[in-house]
Amino acid sequence: MATYWVRVIATNYGGDGEPQGFDNYIIAMPPPGLSPARNYLAKRWFPVPKHVTITNSDKGSQLWIPTSDRPDSGIYTITVKNIVGQASFNVEIRVTDDPKPPGPVELDQNIPGTVTLSWTPSPDEKRDDRLHYMVAKKDSFKCSWRTVADNLFNNKCTVVNILSGREYHFRVFAKNDIGPSPPSESPVFGTIKEKGKFKVDMPERKSLDFQSPPSFIVPLKKRTTPQGYECYMSCAVKGDPAPRVTWYRNDMSLNTNTNYHITNVCGVCSLLILRVGPKDNGEYKVVIENKLGTAECSMMLNSEEELQLLDRS
Incomplete structure (x- = not known):
């Protein structure tokens, strides 16, 4: 009875590779003859190429490809025979190389x-x-x-x-x-990411003109004042620009007369006579003006026993 182990060694100009063994082995009695042959699938009858060397001995069989190339790839079958029968074992060998990169x-x-x-x-x-x-x-x-x-x-x-x-x-x-x-x-x-610009739709600005010609909000009112008492006259005006206010008595300006106390606070114009006498009788008039126009209102003051205030505004 004889026992055979099979192994495959890849070799090239750089030397031999590590041997590849197989877990199973062949047992025969009497010792069989060894006959490796190349199996080309559909071309099973082709013999092993001439450059492949086969070495048989009592201990085993060796198939040696000294210069392997891609055509040497395939399934190799080793067949052992004796007078009792035969057994076969297939080995697949693939000869390849580092792949070349693809094109552009x-x-x-x-x-x-x-x-x-x-x-x-x-x-x-x-x-x-x-x-x-x-x-x-x-x-x-x-x-x-x-x-x-x-x-x-x-x-x-x-x-x-x-x-x-x-x-x-x-x-x-x-x-x-x-x-x-x-x-x-x-x-x-x-890819370019288009960023939208932040935009706020503001309403169209309209230029507002707050300027206005002068006018009277509250005109001069009638006053009844006995002689020897004080008399207070007032009116309210508006306008933009703020109007200039001038007081008149009988068409004579009173703005610089120290006998009359004249004030103008936030558009409220007033004139104070501390003690009314006959000399204060007459027409009192307020004239307001700015660059956009002029306005006026007037009243009559009579300091007799029954004073009559006539509004001529």
Whole structure:
């Protein structure tokens, strides 16, 4: 009875790789003959290529590919026989290399909030049926790369959740059984966020003119004053600018006459005669004026036994 262990060693110009052993082994009695053969699926009858070396010994069998290339990939079958029967074991060998990066990346935005990436295929795409693509994204807000799509077997990808006002960077990797390729960088993609200007619609200002010509709010009123008593006369005026007030008796100005006490407080104009006598009889008149006009009102004062105050306003 004989026991056989099988292992596979990958080798190239750089040397041999680590041997790959198998958990199961072959037991036969009497010791079988070993006959490794290459299985090309539909071409099972093809022999092992000439550059492949097979070494058989009492302890095992070795298949050595000194310079491996992608065409050497496939399923290899080792068959052992003796007079009792035969047994077979399959080994899949894939020969690959670091993937080459895809070509230039182009960006297109047809729908707001999305961007579509397209790129030229990697040169290894036709030679490696397991080659696929991965897309990573980085924006100006987070500043860290994040995978947005993986296991892509085409050359186009649409990325969603694209926000306005941010800049985006994209990377496309080609990946196979060994790992990812160097990335192909996309142009910087950014959308400008239009900020509306803060605007307050103010009502149109209307220039208001508060100026007004002088007028009397309360005119002079009749007064009855016996001789020897005081007499108080008053009126209320308005106007803008504030009008100038002048008191007259018989058309003679009284503003500078010290015998009469004249005041003008907040538009209330008054004249006080401390002791009325015959000499105070006559017509009293108030004239108010500003740049917009003039107004006047008058009354008669008679200090006889029955005084009559006549309002001629």
